[in-house]
Amino acid sequence: MQTTTRHITSRRAIATVGALGLLAGLSACSKDTNTPTTSTTSAPAGAATIKIGVATDEPGVSLKDGTSYSGFDIKTAEYVAGKLGMTPEWVPVAQGERVQALEDGQVDLVVATFSITDERKQKVDFAGPYFVAHQDLLVRRNDETLTGPEKLDGRTLCSVTGTTSADYVKATYKGKITLREVPSFSECVRNLANGDVDAVTTDDLILAGFAATPEYKGILKVVGKGMTDETYGIGVKKGDTAMVDKVNAALKEYISSGAWKAALDETVAPSGYKLPSPPTVGG
Secondary structure, three states: OOOOOOOOOOHHHHHHHHHHHHHHHHOOOOOOOOOOEEOOOOOOOOOOEEEEEEOOEEOOOEEEEOOEEEOHHHHHHHHHHHHOOOEEEEEEOOHHHHHHHHHOOOOOEEEEEEEOOHHHHOOEEEEEEEEEEEEEEEEEOOOOOOOOHHHOOOOEEEEEOOOHHHHHHHHHOOOOOEEEEEOOHHHHHHHHHOOOOOEEEEEHHHHHHHHOOOOOEOOEEEOOOOOOEEEEEEEEEOOOHHHHHHHHHHHHHHHHOOHHHHHHHHHOHHHOOOOOOOOOOOO
16 A cells, blocks of 8 residues: 655754745735645654645634634644644645645645545545534525525525535536535635625535624624535545554544644634534544
């Protein structure tokens, strides 16, 4: 079986990446959201780096602000990397490019609300699960007519290309709705707030984060009628069973130690999202 090549750098290389990140943050000319960023989480001196693909526009889950990252997925990835004795290097990955990023070796792991599906398991392996969300709808708060998926006929929905959410509505509501697919969740939510679409559909965890932001609080709401279960796993290159086992061991400790619950309390609970019980890792 093929194992993932670890990206090991010297202290000098880590310092160089940090310096480049600082210069990018100081630059007023541009902001490159695709530039990898090394975590500021403490790690043993001279620790190897591990490239982790993450999302950049999911409030409370995985959000990039300048050169800093925050959210539940980020804390999960930091914990796992720490247990592996490595320093995470964040690599922004679009939803539709997560599988390809692992196949091409752009990243070693993907921690990006990455639902485990049979189709994806044909191309990548998964550790976990570490969270179970549910596909839902985000609508304008003053819309009293769109109360659930049974009211979707004739509506225009927005979702992100390459997600299970987009696949589900295309298969389930074919010919009944218009689906607008865009590259990012933030673009979908802007379209909804501007009245260009009737609803955004993706995981309730992500939608709750957007609804709780100052920009959209009191303007948008989550319907609260889950359509599917979305079981999040950590993506690993196909065939790297050793890495899957190590990540699973880290996730089990993450949950049993209370760090999983603490991470959710800090990052997700402020949105009002009802926290679930932890899933069984490796189950």
